[in-house]
Amino acid sequence: MLREAIFHRPKNNYAYLYKESTLHIRLRTKKDDVVNATLIFADPYNWDDSGWIYNKADMHIVASDHLFDYWQIEIYCKTRRIRYGFELSDSEETVIYTEKGFYEQIPNDDTAYYFCFPFLNPIDQFQAPEWVKETVWYQIFPERFANGNEKINPPGTLPWGSTEPTPTNYFGGDFQGIINHLDYLVELGISGIYFTPIFKAFSNHKYDTIDYMEIDPQFGDKQTFRKLIKECHHRGIRVMLDAVFNHSGYFFEPFQDVLKNQEKSIYKEWFHIDSFPLKTEPVPNYDTFGYVGSMPKLNTEQPDVKSYLLNVASYWIEEFDIDGWRLDVANEVDHQFWRDFRRQVKTIKPDVYILGEIWHDSMPWLQGDQFDAVMNYPLSSAALDFIAKEKINVEEFIQQISNVLISYPQNVNEVAFNLLSSHDTPRVLTQCNNQVEKAKLLYLLLLTMPGSPCIYYGDEIGMTGEGDPGCRECMVWDEKDQNIELKSFLKKLIHLRKTENTIANQGDFSFVHATDHYFIYKISVQNKQIYFIINPSNQPFDVTLPINNWNNAFNLWDEEEININTPIPCRENSFKIIKVNYS
Numbered sequence: 295m296l297r298e299a300i301f302h303r304p305k306n307n308y309a310y311l312y313k314e315s316t317l318h319i320r321l322r323t324k325k326d327d328v329v330n331a332t333l334i335f336a337d338p339y340n341w342d343d344s345g346w347i348y349n350k351a352d353m354h355i356v357a358s359d360h361l362f363d364y365w366q367i368e369i370y371c372k373t374r375r376i377r378y379g380f381e382l383s384d385s386e387e388t389v390i391y392t393e394k395g396f397y398e399q400i401p402n403d404d405t406a407y408y409f410c411f412p413f414l415n416p417i418d419q420f421q422a423p424e425w426v427k428e429t430v431w432y433q434i435f436p437e438r439f440a441n442g443n444e445k446i447n448p449p450g451t452l453p454w455g456s457t458e459p460t461p462t463n464y465f466g467g468d469f470q471g472i473i474n475h476l477d478y479l480v481e482l483g484i485s486g487i488y489f490t491p492i493f494k495a496f497s498n499h500k501y502d503t504i505d506y507m508e509i510d511p512q513f514g515d516k517q518t519f520r521k522l523i524k525e526c527h528h529r530g531i532r533v534m535l536d537a538v539f540n541h542s543g544y545f546f547e548p549f550q551d552v553l554k555n556q557e558k559s560i561y562k563e564w565f566h567i568d569s570f571p572l573k574t575e576p577v578p579n580y581d582t583f584g585y586v587g588s589m590p591k592l593n594t595e596q597p598d599v600k601s602y603l604l605n606v607a608s609y610w611i612e613e614f615d616i617d618g619w620r621l622d623v624a625n626e627v628d629h630q631f632w633r634d635f636r637r638q639v640k641t642i643k644p645d646v647y648i649l650g651e652i653w654h655d656s657m658p659w660l661q662g663d664q665f666d667a668v669m670n671y672p673l674s675s676a677a678l679d680f681i682a683k684e685k686i687n688v689e690e691f692i693q694q695i696s697n698v699l700i701s702y703p704q705n706v707n708e709v710a711f712n713l714l715s716s717h718d719t720p721r722v723l724t725q726c727n728n729q730v731e732k733a734k735l736l737y738l739l740l741l742t743m744p745g746s747p748c749i750y751y752g753d754e755i756g757m758t759g760e761g762d763p764g765c766r767e768c769m770v771w772d773e774k775d776q777n778i779e780l781k782s783f784l785k786k787l788i789h790l791r792k793t794e795n796t797i798a799n800q801g802d803f804s805f806v807h808a809t810d811h812y813f814i815y816k817i818s819v820q821n822k823q824i825y826f827i828i829n830p831s832n833q834p835f836d837v838t839l840p841i842n843n844w845n846n847a848f849n850l851w852d853e854e855e856i857n858i859n860t861p862i863p864c865r866e867n868s869f870k871i872i873k874v875n876y877s
Contacts (some may be wrong), residue, residue, distance in 0.1 A: 295384045299324035299362065300391055302380070305407050310366065310703040311419040311643075317411060318704060321365040321380055321391075325358055326699055328382050331365045334390070334772050335378035339624070345402035346734060350381070356804060357696035364700045377408040390462050422666035423645040427487040427799040429532060430741070430788050431748035432479055435717050436489055436513055437464065437498050439751055439769050440471025448512045451745040455768035459759075464498055465768050469514035469522045475771075476525055482754060483731055483788030486532040486651075486746075488620055492519070495543055499717070501536075501622065502543030504591055507604040516614075523614050534618030534647060535610060539603050540626050544574075544588035563596050583623060594631040603631075604638050611642050618647035624659070624668075625652045632664040649711050660706050669747060670710040672698045676712065677739050681732055681830045682725040694840040698807065699744065708799040710745035715753060721765050724749075724758045731867040734783055735830055738869055740825055741787050742817070754784045790850060794873070796824055807840055812864065814839070824850070827862065827870040836861035848873045 301322040302308050321331055328622045336348040353365040369376075374676050379392040381400065390397040392407045401407045436680070441447070441454055447466040454465055472487075491500035494508040509519055526533050542549055548561035556562075557570045566581035573579045574587040581591035593599050610616050619639065624632070632650075639646050650656065650665040653672075659665045673695065680691035699707055714722045714736055726732040733756075740747045752769050756777030759765040771775055791797045799820035808814070812829040814837070839858050847858045850871040856862070864870055 295387060295389065296324040296327055297389070297396060299327065300382065302391070302409060304411055306661065307609065307702050307706075309409070309411055310705075311416075311707055312703070313370050313412050313419070314416075314494050315374055315414055317369050317371055317376065317414065318733045319353075319367050319369065319378065320356075320700070321353065321701050322362045323365065323382065325361055325363050328363065328365075328384055330381075330383040332381040333367050333369070333378055334381055334400060334408075335369065335376055337373040337375055338377040338408075338410070346377075346405055348402065350399070353380075357700045358467075359697045359700075360690075361692040364696070371411075371414055374414040376411045377405040378411070379408045392592065418662065420660070420703060420705050421648050422705070425532065425645065426486075426666070426709045426746045428648050428792070428795070429746050430484055430791065431486040431488050431534075431711070431746060432482070432484040433488045433716060433748055434472065434490070435467075435499075435751060435766055436469070436472065436492055437467040437500075438766050439467045440475050440771070441466040442470030442472070442474045443514065446512060446514060449751075455770065459763040459766045459768075461763050462498065464512070465769075466512070468512060469518045473518075473522050473525055473540045476529055476531070476629060480529050482785055483792065484749075485530055486534065486748075487526060488534045488580045488618075488748060489536060491538055492754045496588075497543075497547055501538050501583075502545075503538050504545045505547070506603070507609065509750065509788065515615060518616055522617065524652040527615070532617035532647075534620055534649065535616050536620045536622060538622045539592065539606075539609065539631075540623035541583040541589040541591045544590070546590075548822075549590050564593055564599050565590050566593055590627070594627050597740065600631060600634065602634060607635060607639050608642055611639060614728070615643075616646075616722070617643075618649060620649045620651065620669075622651050624650035624657075625654070629658070629664065632659065636664055647709075650778055655701060655815050657702065660702060667706070667709045667711050667746070669716075670698070671742065673710070673712055673745070674714050677736055678722075678725050678775055681735050681739075682722070682727070688810060688813050692808055692813060695743075699803070704744075707744040711748060712743060712745040713748040713750070714740055715750045715765065716748075717750070717766055718762060719765060720761050721757060721759045723756055724760060724764075728758065728865075730756065730777065730780055732830065733780070735828055735867065735869060737784055737787060738826070738828065741791050742797050746799075748862050751785070754768070754781045756780050790871070792828070794824065794850065796822065809835075811835060812837065821876045823874045823876070825870075825872040825874065827864050827872070829864045829868055834863065834865045837864050837870070839872065839874070843876060845875045847875075 312318045326708050329390040331353040333351050334348050339629040340347045353367040356366040390400050393409045393762045396409050448464050451464045451466040492513055494505040494510045495502050544853050551561045552559040568579045578587040583589035648666045650659055650668045656668040676694035679685040723733050759767050796817055796819050801817040803809050803817050806814040806816050811831040814823045816823050816826050838861050847856050849856050850873050
């Protein structure tokens with residue numbers, strides 16, 4: 295047994311309060327090394343004359359990557375406090391793993407040997423809005439979705455879709471255009487909209503804010519925005535806005551004051567300035583987003599900046615009843631700001647959704663005191679590398695997804711913001727080299743993996759485009775130019791997610807079987823399991839489900855009962871969704 299590979303640490307993703315008095319405990323061991331893992335646990339004050347009275351319960355492997363196996367167990371703590379350790383066996387030995395090291399026998403003369411979860415305080419439980427688990431998002435880049443009021447077009451607006459998008463051209467997308475097409479989103483099955491920035495800004499993308507308290511006039515006014523929110527809520531659609539609190543725009547009034555008054559500006563502490571006079575090019579002498587001089591970084595540790603931005607966050611919730619904030623470049627803002635941000639917005643609206651844009655390991659932001667979720671780019675990268683780009687094989691894909699899932703507690707995974715493309719990336723079909731069947735498999739993964747899935751506007755009708763600005767073309771509204779079959783596929787898949795709520799984060803996800811060509815995963819709840827067979831290869835296979843003692847089985851996609859005692863045919867680049875009930 296390789297003891298150096300064995301790892302556990304209380305809290306974070308290795309021991310956490312899942313719900314009420316239910317604790318999840320995880321353990322890492324070398325891949326294919328440990329045969330059995332047993333949890334030793336009890337209340338630390340549970341003693342008699344013989345010593346500490348403990349319980350035992352078997353753990354099971356929930357994920358594996360190329361180096362490690364990850365074991366997990368769910369236990370109910372009657373007394374809401376626990377000391378625990380692990381009994382581990384391989385083919386040659388059994389050892390006891392505790393906080394103080396390894397032992398040959400279970401020590402029961404002192405609970406100080408053991409790992410400690412001191413008390414299951416409900417306030418420490420990670421809690422995100424329940425509605426997010428069932429939400430299917432749709433991301434809208436407002437300038438390119440629909441033009442509903444040509445009277446407010448910005449100067450130089452081009453006819454809709456008349457040319458390729460550039461970083462500087464305008465087509466007049468606005469709020470009224472979105473209102474006009476809300477029923478389209480309802481028909482598709484959308485229940486949440488994520489808008490990229492809508493506040494007054496200089497650019498067409500609006501990530502260079504001029505005024506955080508005003509709507510950009512090319513989109514409409516506050517009255518129209520209020521109408522948009524009400525129309526969305528009337529249709530059961532939640533609304534999430536994009537907050538750019540890491541940096542402002544060049545024409546943000548405080549920054550303009552610094553440019554004008556230099557060291558004498560009352561706003562000089564609002565930014566991270568190295569020296570005066572201020573230089574915007576060729577290399578700014580102040581911190582920016584990247585090295586973009588027109589996006590000066592805000593000093594969120596400065597009290598006036600913090601007060602201003604927290605007022606912004608509160609205002610749009612209080613006045614317009616928005617349902618979420620997506621936080622741009624969230625990892626570059628200090629943690630204390632986000633703690634104060636969460637406290638403030640959750641006081642106003644407890645079920646508001648807080649989503650951070652972070653592309654890497656995000657556990658420091660997901661401990662219940664800052665964000666509800668982050669944009670799950672590691673999941674999308676693994677899926678795209680496997681199915682669209684064919685850069686990795688089945689085994690590598692499963693390892694990468696397993697690593698993503700084990701990196702966070704289960705209740706964090708259930709509200710992760712899952713996506714395949716966005717305004718920052720090439721579109722899905724483009725990454726699939728225009729292979730629609732590959733895109734369908736990706737959407738099946740997106741809609742059935744743990745988390746809250748998001749579709750980028752136009753992807754459902756087969757729009758293509760490389761990265762910015764190519765991925766920001768005008769929405770295609772003429773049905774003769776849409777891929778109606780792909781849209782119907784997504785509509786059916788979203789409907790299935792809603793009607794079979796086991797899929798929508800109500801069950802336990804796990805990989806079941808994999809070959810060099812196809813793989814199977816399942817979602818389980820009580821005596822029901824839903825199996826997903828995905829064959830992204832270019833050849834058909836007959837697949838046997840590794841199950842016994844089943845009662846009946848139903849092909850959810852083709853809506854027919856099947857006999858799973860016989861192999862299930864799965865053609866190339868296709869899938870099966872099989873619901874199995876057990877007796």
